[in-house]
Amino acid sequence: AQSVTQPDIHITVSEGASLELRCNYSYGATPYLFWYVQSPGQGLQLLLKYFSGDTLVQGIKGFEAEFKRSQSSFNLRKPSVHWSDAAEYFCAVGAGGSYIPTFGRGTSLIVHP
């Protein structure tokens, strides 16, 4: 079965600084990989996804993520963080015949002015 690890429970950055959120997955073959964002009191919104092709994927809100097979990682990045990016971020891996995602525990992003 697949699994996802988000090593950082909380990340604090200053507005305007760069951001990288870590995600490691466990699965024997190439999985579908997703990043979702959850604002307080809201559902999860898809930021970006990877399932084949270019290993650097662009998403909404200026986010990007890079799939590194050798490291079993799919880290999320943003060059300059805005205060509105403060939220909970979830990495997910979908694998097997159903591709139903298994979610990580999430990383809470705090943005200081």
Add this chain to the structure above:
Amino acid sequence: DAGVIQSPRHEVTEMGQEVTLRCKPISGHNSLFWYRQTMMRGLELLIYFNNNVPIDDSGMPEDRFSAKMPNASFSTLKIQPSEPRDSAVYFCASSPPDRGHGYTFGSGTRLTVV
């Protein structure tokens, strides 16, 4: 499209009462999923439907939980009787036939059982 619509947004009920959560998926999406989110356990998949048929309910915690999807545009998750440990945010999500495009989540129902 209005997205995935869940109701109610908030529900407070007394222990032992029946609770029904509702979900309307996006038109054209043929898969529907119920998740539960808690601080302790994160996001857990409870059950999912494909073309209105329950495929995997192994995540349903107990017989007190049941879910139905009578048609392509409506699903319910019922808890009877409810217990305080059922307090959580319950999300419904739907996806098109090609699940590689990701899911669309509703805004959730925050359930509090007192």
